[in-house]
Amino acid sequence: MRRNLATALEMEGFGVLTAENDVVGVATAKAELPDLIVCDVMMPELDGYGVIKELRADKATATTPFIFLTAKGEKPDIRAGMNLGADDYLTKPVVKADLLAAIRARFEREAARERELDSRIEEARRFAPNFDSPAPLEQKLGLTPREAEVLLWVAQGKSNGEIAVICGAAEKTVKHHLTQIFQKLGVEGRNAATLQALEVLSTQ
Amino acid sequence: MRRNLATALEMEGFGVLTAENDVVGVATAKAELPDLIVCDVMMPELDGYGVIKELRADKATATTPFIFLTAKGEKPDIRAGMNLGADDYLTKPVVKADLLAAIRARFEREAARERELDSRIEEARRFAPNFDSPAPLEQKLGLTPREAEVLLWVAQGKSNGEIAVICGAAEKTVKHHLTQIFQKLGVEGRNAATLQALEVLSTQ
DNA sequence: CCGTCTATCAGACCAAGGTCCCAGTTGGCT
DNA sequence: AGCCAACTGGGACCTTGGTCTGATAGACGG
Known part of the structure; x- marks a missing residue:
């Protein structure tokens, strides 16, 4: 499953890192700072909720787009995931097109934020000393x-x-x-x- | 329904603006630039998808957190909404607690981004002329x-x-x-x- | 009441900034 | 060959910046 997914994404031109479980996933995410994270919920130690909590608590990964992709598709599961700060929640079975669209949508959203951020930084970095008051x-x-x-x-x-x-x-x-x-x-x-x-x- | 929702949110301390349909909603959103938008899908002229497309296309509202709250809860509906850049998708029936939690989660997410942005702006606005090259x-x-x-x-x-x-x-x-x-x-x-x-x- | 801080000003003096006028050299373009 | 722009320098000259020494006066706290 994970291998399938990884190769599918790689064929679309994405660089992909995989991790076999929750703990390893958190570690690689913090080490590699990926642009986006796809994560299952059902895992041995932390489970997916624990993963996102850990990542959101760390400044370096707090704003990384995070998508749940899991068989746990009941409403309370979805709400729990989203309320922990996930950006999307896909329920299995998932067709490739849906996953790609979701990923692209999150990237697009992130790009929009980046554009806004750039303009605000541009604003801030203008040379404008304030001579109003000594x-x-x-x-x-x-x-x-x-x-x-x-x-x-x-x-x-x-x-x-x-x-x-x-x-x-x-x-x-x-x-x-x-x-x-x-x-x-x-x-x-x-x-x-x-x-x-x-x-x-x-x-x- | 809309009135119910508005008063419920107001009781939680949020300032709330309402609009009776899609077109009016887009107009007020662009005029008032709210911190977050909750929107149905089923509406006469644009429908909810049209609303988010319009708002995402406008620089001023492109990054505003946007939550769908609708009875259209089939998987393709959800995917369509999320892929247009929505930040969450709640399906009716919705309990108050779920909506509040979703809103708070989006605000928290936005706050995290704001913190990151502030540190990057702080970085950028430092007085640092570049004397490297004439x-x-x-x-x-x-x-x-x-x-x-x-x-x-x-x-x-x-x-x-x-x-x-x-x-x-x-x-x-x-x-x-x-x-x-x-x-x-x-x-x-x-x-x-x-x-x-x-x-x-x-x-x- | 006395010392300290802040603000005020003066005269003498030297260094640095800046202008004006002039002139030689290089290198590229026509 | 001739011209122009950029870079180079000199001499004379004035203005401004900055230091040193010294002095007066009000405000404020102990």
Whole structure:
């Protein structure tokens, strides 16, 4: 049965790993991190429910698509399997076409999620430091409020003169704050300070 | 039936929206973007299969957990529903406990995915400009190879003298490249140029 | 009341950044 | 052969950045 299934899937172009029982299956799943898991319910030690519980509890396999394929086709069996976080539940007898369709459907579903995830990551990784408030600089870099304010403008490429105008202080004062900042950050020059500030303002 | 179900869910603390048929259901789902959808199969115009096809085709609802709850409980019906990307399929008669458990299981599954996604976003949003290659600067900012190289080091906080050593050129030459760079980027000073460079190097 | 922290500012001084003008070399394209 | 773009450098010159020393003033807690 298992061999039949494996060869059928391989003929469709899938890479297949098999395991002879529940315990071995959990181990190989955690080791190989497959893209999808097909699993029976009736097995000696953990049984299928135990397998999915184990896999769902492990961060690495918690979101792996998981399909039950079993002769235990009573409603309570199905509900138990699905409620443990299975993604589909096929009851024997199963024709090859159904299994393939189910697998493809789960892959398609996973692909849709992946697309959404990609766009959200794309969004997140955009270079967008938040120049709204000097508070993060004050806290994360241990600066005084005024120093944080000055650094906020330095990080935006302002010159000391401009910052003096913006903050309503003399350029000398700005310079003084800057030396304090450089010392606290352990850097030389406004460039290195800017890099640190951007790091803080980007990760938030 | 629908009212029964809605009040039952509301009593469990869920916010519930209802729709009297397939077409209205699709419209409200697209408008309100619910966290989960429960849907019958037998409906006048689209039927349940049409509903899920529509929703899966729309980027905004493509990954919303979707549960069929219907009297059409024959195996081919179930397979059809699941293969269209449903996440669970409950056949009437359904006891309240089963529905609640199914909903909670889907939410839990979604939460697990969300946790994984959060960690991946956290990874991605880290401030990590890629200083490996000047090529992006050359292309996206319209610089010559040498100019891009100089800017790459400027963006890392190097002084003109240091860059001269690194690039094996006279400081005068570095300065000359910099004036070219400033002109091309339309900025004054290395700070503003650094900001533009980091933007390019961060978004990749 | 006194010390500490924060913010303010000044003068002197040097290093670094940046501009302007100019000029030689290489390499590819026509 | 001639041209153009890129890379290279020099000299003169000014601006900005940054340090050092030193000083005043309000706020705040012990």
